[in-house]
Amino acid sequence: MLEVEGLTAAYGPVRALDDVTMSIAPGAITAVLGANGAGKTTLLRTLSGLHPAKKGRVRMDGTNITALAADRIARLGMAHVPEGGGVLTELTVEENLRLGALWRKDKRDRAKAFTEVYELFEPLAQRQRKPASTLSGGERQMLAIGRALMGRPRLLLLDEPSLGLAPMITASIMRVLDDLRAQTGLTVLLVEQNARSALSIADRGLVLSLGRVVASDEAKTLAADDQLRHAYLGF
Ligand code: ATP
Secondary structure: OEEEEEEEEEEOOEEEEEEEEEEEOOOOEEEEEOOOOOOHHHHHHHHOOOOOOOEEEEEEOOEEOOOOOHHHHHHOOEEEEOOOOOOOOOOEHHHHHHHOOOOOOOHHHHHHHHHHHHHHOHHHHOOOOOEHHHOOHHHHHHHHHHHHHOOOOOEEEEEOOOOOOOHHHHHHHHHHHHHHHHHHOOEEEEEOOOHHHHHHHOOEEEEEEOOEEEEEEEHHHHHOOHHHHHHHHOO
């Protein structure tokens, strides 16, 4: 689904991603782990076209997307939920969701997407006409993910969806991701500080340190590696 080769990105003189090579199989959940400043956010931003690659190549389903603008990449089926979600608090739940489907012209298609998102996230269904400012942190994260799903992506990039949420809420969001993958074959790239909860639903994991890949393996194997856990994963 996604092939990344030698991806390098920088902010001026600061090299944030250094020669990252990875591949993601369709329908897999891949966790991207690592400490603060490891380059996780930069990886997502570079994949989705929000930050330019300095070197390297990204291919999605065989198409070279490295130099494409973010909106083109989105139309090819990649959705990016940034850290914090980027929900527009002055708009209602429904208006936020509609933003995620603006480019879908087929009305029936759009109506179906609304139904699906409300089925996945019950609290949103109950608050359709409420301003997003009235939602809890967990509900805002659901709204951010729901808005991304309105565009029916094939690949979903999620930046720290558990940030600031209670463990029970995090667990319910992880469960929804797992169900979605099982039901729709959605492919997920999940950036998390919370390595333990991410590895619990991920098939594979990738550990970054100072912009480089220091480990890449099955989630089970990473979670069982005491040295790696101690050095990079914090659990
Ligand atoms: P966090 O978990 O704190 O979000 P991260 O793993 O997502 O960390 P990045 O945010 O990708 O890491 O940062 C990687 C490196 O790039 C860090 O050294 C960071 O200081 C630097 N960096 C990130 N954003 C910028 C920016 N806008 N300008 C300059 N340097 C930046």
